[in-house]
Amino acid sequence: xxxxxxxxxxxxxxxxxxxESGRLVLGDELRLExxxxxxxxxxxxxxxxxxxxxxxxxxxxxxxxxxxxxxxYRRSDATKRSGGPLQRNGGNRRAELDEA
Numbered sequence: 374x375x376x377x378x379x380x381x382x383x384x385x386x387x388x389x390x391x392x393e394s395g396r397l398v399l400g401d402e403l404r405l406e407x408x409x410x411x412x413x414x415x416x417x418x419x420x421x422x423x424x425x426x427x428x429x430x431x432x433x434x435x436x437x438x439x440x441x442x443x444x445x446y447r448r449s450d451a452t453k454r455s456g457g458p459l460q461r462n463g464g465n466r467r468a469e470l471d472e473a
Contacts, residue, residue: 385437395424397436411444415451419443
């Protein structure tokens with residue numbers, strides 16, 4: 374079936390498996406791609422919540438796209454919690470001005 378599809382859909386077919394319990398199992402190729410940008414905790418957390426975010430009986434392509442989106446959300450959340458570049462001084466511009 375994957376050979377009849379091209380590009381991203383075939384990639385999703387090769388790299389995403391859904392267990393009977395509804396859990397995602399990621400292929401080595403996809404996990405390696407995600408590890409270039411995200412931590413294992415971010416990837417695993419995203420994989421855990423992706424099926425619920427996709428609704429009932431999603432396609433593997435929809436799961437792949439949602440997985441990537443969830444990874445972005447988790448990285449953004451981690452950056453905000455650490456006070457990284459996405460959130461300076463709790464987003465309080467006045468505190469920045471007071472320090473100057």
